[in-house]
Amino acid sequence: MDNEKRKKLTLDSRMVFYPPEPGSMSISDPIYMASNFQYTEEIYNRVLDGARKEVNIYSRCGNPSEYKFEEQMIYIENGDSCLAVASGMAAIAITLFGLLKSGDHIVSDWTTYSTTHEFLDHRFTDFGVETTFVDSSNIEMVRQAIRPNTKAIYFETIANPTMKISDIEAIVKLGHDKGIIVICDNTFASPYVFRPLDWGVDIVVESATKFIGGHNDALGGVIVVKSKLLPPDIIEKIRWSTLTKLGGALSPFNAWLLLRGIQTLHVRVERMCSNAMILAKYLESHPKVQKVWYPGLPSHPQHEIARKLMPKFGAMLCFEISDERAAVRVLDGLELCTFGASLGGVRTTTQVPSTMAFLDVPPEQKKLMNIRDGMIRISAGLEDPQDLIADFEQALKKI
Ligand SMILES: Cc1ncc(COP(=O)(O)O)c(C=O)c1O
Structure with a gap:
């Protein structure tokens, strides 16, 4: 060709x-x-x-x-x-x-x-x-x-x-x-x-x-x-x-x-975006979750721009619970999802951005960035979405 x-x-x-x-x-x-x-x-x-x-x-x-x-x-x-x-x-x-x-x-x-x-x-x-x-x-x-x-x-x-x-x-x-x-x-x-x-x-x-x-x-x-x-x-x-x-x-x-x-990027990311949307909706309705950030949700501040620019809303989302210690307990309690650095892989990976990726950023800068202590970031993977929900459901019971 x-x-x-x-x-x-x-x-x-x-x-x-x-x-x-x-x-x-x-x-x-x-x-x-x-x-x-x-x-x-x-x-x-x-x-x-x-x-x-x-x-x-x-x-x-x-x-x-x-x-x-x-x-x-x-x-x-x-x-x-x-x-x-x-x-x-x-x-x-x-x-x-x-x-x-x-x-x-x-x-x-x-x-x-x-x-x-x-x-x-x-x-x-x-x-x-x-x-x-x-x-x-x-x-x-x-x-x-x-x-x-x-x-x-x-x-x-x-x-x-x-x-x-x-x-x-x-x-x-x-x-x-x-x-x-x-x-x-x-x-x-x-x-x-x-x-x-x-x-x-x-x-x-x-x-x-x-x-x-x-x-x-x-x-x-x-x-x-x-x-x-x-x-x-x-x-x-x-x-x-x-x-x-x-x-x-x-x-x-x-x-x-x-x-x-x-060679498999499109099929992987398609499924990851779908899992991210399912997780975002599940978390938004969870009583212990204060806020969810996902461009595919109408509650996201730039949802309309996302709709204009992107056919899908990505595989990354973030949600907030009470505080950093609770966030660590939830992530440590996950059995299927991985608690650790990085993103974009086949496995769902989670972290506490304020004390992991952004550990060295000064508090006043984190405030500007809107990074809060109880935030949990998720990179949605390729697992069955119902298994992902079940994993978060059991982990959120630990706080
Ligand atoms: C948005 C963004 N850009 C760049 C990087 C750096 O990539 P690498 O770890 O491959 O150097 C990262 C790492 O997490 C990232 O999240």
Whole structure:
């Protein structure tokens, strides 16, 4: 199938299909488990002539298994180019270090993954890049934070852990009118639920560790670009200017696992979204639950925007009970669901965001982010929904 035809396939078919490896015609791509590659005089001369991606040199700079995963991600996110790296945080850090320099300014939502927030609030400031934190669901606040040196607006498509959704069309318009690029972390949504580049976002960063891999066994991250504001070769610029300097290359084995993960992404996330909706409705009617945050519920503050942007409402939800100790007791009492870090895998996974993912975020910042002590975050998995309800029912009896 030629590339034009491949692009026109439905998303579901694009996830399953990739061409066989030429030569062997293997329909499962081989894993190029190599740190380095052999030169010939001809290869040597081509490298001197500037052909750096076309020939394999060293796997920190690029590896055929990584390229195959990148190619598939371009079809899944509808991008023009992609760089795959060692983790979601590598994708975020490499993007920001690759694009910004001392004296630049970012406007970021104040509700982002805690490590992203810390990176922007502390580490990046040490390099002279300042961030103004705003509520990106409030477009006026975003507008007022923009300065002459603002280079990027950053937010999560579904924000961790309150599932906040911003008006992406309005942010893109505001940014592009001023020549500012828009970067989205699409981890919580997954490319099955939402594809930011289709809505004008310039760069999507994503932890492939989560829904894309989907089996809690591989770390990875992607940077996918489609932008009128950035040069067409920006991904290769970032590869050579930043990835090769910071390290953080994706391992070939993980690239292969993530490539395999994509092939079932649509069926997994479809079922996970359905389980999330069933759990959200069950929890909203539970007498011990004070509040549920799920974009699919009419009670969610951005439910209408979610309906406009997304055919499904994602597999992530959050609910609040009396306090943090009670939350820990409930999660420890779960027998089927897993109490622990991460999300997006086949098993339902739960955590207390305020003292786990957001442990190092100061209390006043947590207040702004609307992170409360008794919150429990759920990543809905693939179990039978009635078994999930029964598990929460018995665990909630423990408080
Ligand atoms: C929204 C979001 N972005 C990025 C990351 C970082 O991903 P990784 O753990 O693959 O570095 C996470 C991790 O939980 C996340 O939740």
